[in-house]
Amino acid sequence: MAAVLRKLIQGRLPALAGVLCRRSGNEGHLFLNSSGSTLMQPRCGYSSPTESVIVEMDKATGVALLKLNIPPVNSLSLPLLTELAIVLDKLEMDKHCRGLILTSAVPNIFSAGLNLFDMMDKPNEHYSEFWRAVQEIWIKLYGSSLANIAAINGSSPAGGCLLALCSDYRIMANNPHFTIGLNETRLGIVAPFWFKDTLLNTVGKRTTEISLNLGALYSPTEALSLHLVDRLVPETQLLSAATEEMGRWLQVPDHARQITKSMIRKSTLEGLLNQREADIKNFVEFISRDSIQKSLQFYAQSLQKQKQHIHPPSSSCRQQISSVTFARSPWYSLIQRS
Numbered sequence: 001m002a003a004v005l006r007k008l009i010q011g012r013l014p015a016l017a018g019v020l021c022r023r024s025g026n027e028g029h030l031f032l033n034s035s036g037s038t039l040m041q042p043r044c045g046y047s048s049p050t051e052s053v054i055v056e057m058d059k060a061t062g063v064a065l066l067k068l069n070i071p072p073v074n075s076l077s078l079p080l081l082t083e084l085a086i087v088l089d090k091l092e093m094d095k096h097c098r099g100l101i102l103t104s105a106v107p108n109i110f111s112a113g114l115n116l117f118d119m120m121d122k123p124n125e126h127y128s129e130f131w132r133a134v135q136e137i138w139i140k141l142y143g144s145s146l147a148n149i150a151a152i153n154g155s156s157p158a159g160g161c162l163l164a165l166c167s168d169y170r171i172m173a174n175n176p177h178f179t180i181g182l183n184e185t186r187l188g189i190v191a192p193f194w195f196k197d198t199l200l201n202t203v204g205k206r207t208t209e210i211s212l213n214l215g216a217l218y219s220p221t222e223a224l225s226l227h228l229v230d231r232l233v234p235e236t237q238l239l240s241a242a243t244e245e246m247g248r249w250l251q252v253p254d255h256a257r258q259i260t261k262s263m264i265r266k267s268t269l270e271g272l273l274n275q276r277e278a279d280i281k282n283f284v285e286f287i288s289r290d291s292i293q294k295s296l297q298f299y300a301q302s303l304q305k306q307k308q309h310i311h312p313p314s315s316s317c318r319q320q321i322s323s324v325t326f327a328r329s330p331w332y333s334l335i336q337r338s
């Protein structure tokens with residue numbers, strides 16, 4: 001079974017694997033730049049603001065801390081997804097790496113989900129390439145043989161929530177301004193079946209039904225009560241809590257944990273692996289519809305308008321507006337009763 005998981009992971013993006021550069025003079029740190037070309041050029045002792053995926057490897061424990069670093073909101077664009085795929089391949093192939101903690105280097109935001117602009121006003125070839133990259137990340141993360149903990153240090157809508165759902169364990173910073181959930185229907189789009197399956201496997205059918213249909217975004221406390229996340233801690237303790245939790249996962253022999261994980265996730269992974277091309281075709285057909293494009297444009301504009309109503313828009317104020325607009329959900333009480 002572990003071999004099945006490994007096979008799922010390896011052999012994808014083979015041309016890109018192995019091009020990571022290790023920062024000399026700062027052992028155990030991998031830095032990637034959002035422009036593909038710089039990937040090939042090892043650089044020494046740098047830390048430029050454009051690095052979009054930062055990996056800090058603790059060689060003593062074999063735990064990699066991976067930080068998404070694309071301000072302002074860590075939206076999952078095609079370049080970011082491509083880089084992330086390379087990093088994940090590299091970590092999977094590193095025999096010293098046993099665990100992965102996924103977090104964000106951007107204050108208050110884990111990830112805003114898929115980059116809206118990769119799904120708007122583009123040729124079908126772009127949609128197709130973009131969707132393949134989204135699939136790739138899900139396959140790598142959900143099928144990872146590493147112990148994987150999400151340290152959710154900010155809002156995490158839609159694709160951001162999906163990233164967190166791929167982990168084995170989710171710890172969220174207990175800040176009432178943060179929200180998490182699959183809110184796709186609020187944008188006028190539909191969470192694909194494998195987003196749905198990932199949520200379903202985590203929170204069960206009834207919560208999935210209500211959450212997806214209504215596009216609900218939850219506060220950390222709500223998310224905990226629905227088992228969308230496993231634990232809440234004060235923001236300042238998030239990384240130490242994730243590291244401590246990782247210790248618990250790494251006490252289990254890798255092969256036993258990997259085979260168990262594979263048993264539980266294999267059929268869900270195969271659901272997509274067996275029909276990737278059809279899923280891409282569906283996505284392209286759906287996203288390129290005029291009505292869907294209009295919905296996305298309207299939504300993207302509404303994000304802008306929220307800001308225009310507030311002068312000046314301090315970041316804490318903007319955070320509150322987003323939370324109030326998307327998170328305070330009357331349907332939460334429905335779930336509580338169910």
Ligand SMILES: CCCCC/C=C\C/C=C\C/C=C/C(=O)SCCNC(=O)CCNC(=O)[C@H](O)C(C)(C)COP(=O)(O)OP(=O)(O)OC[C@H]1O[C@@H](n2cnc3c(N)ncnc32)[C@H](O)[C@@H]1OP(=O)(O)O
Binds near residue numbers: 322
């Ligand atoms: C039947 C067959 C079905 C087949 C399947 C078909 C379709 C499914 C397709 C896709 C699934 C989609 C998954 C997704 O992930 S869609 C993305 C959903 N994301 C969101 O809804 C989040 C939107 N953003 C926010 O709510 C807020 O930005 C925030 C994350 C809470 C942060 O709030 P804050 O106040 O701190 O920041 P701003 O809102 O001011 O944003 C700053 C800046 O970033 C831009 N931005 C925000 N989110 C995105 C994004 N997802 N993509 C691109 N850009 C984003 C925002 O517009 C601002 O830009 P500006 O230029 O004004 O600075």
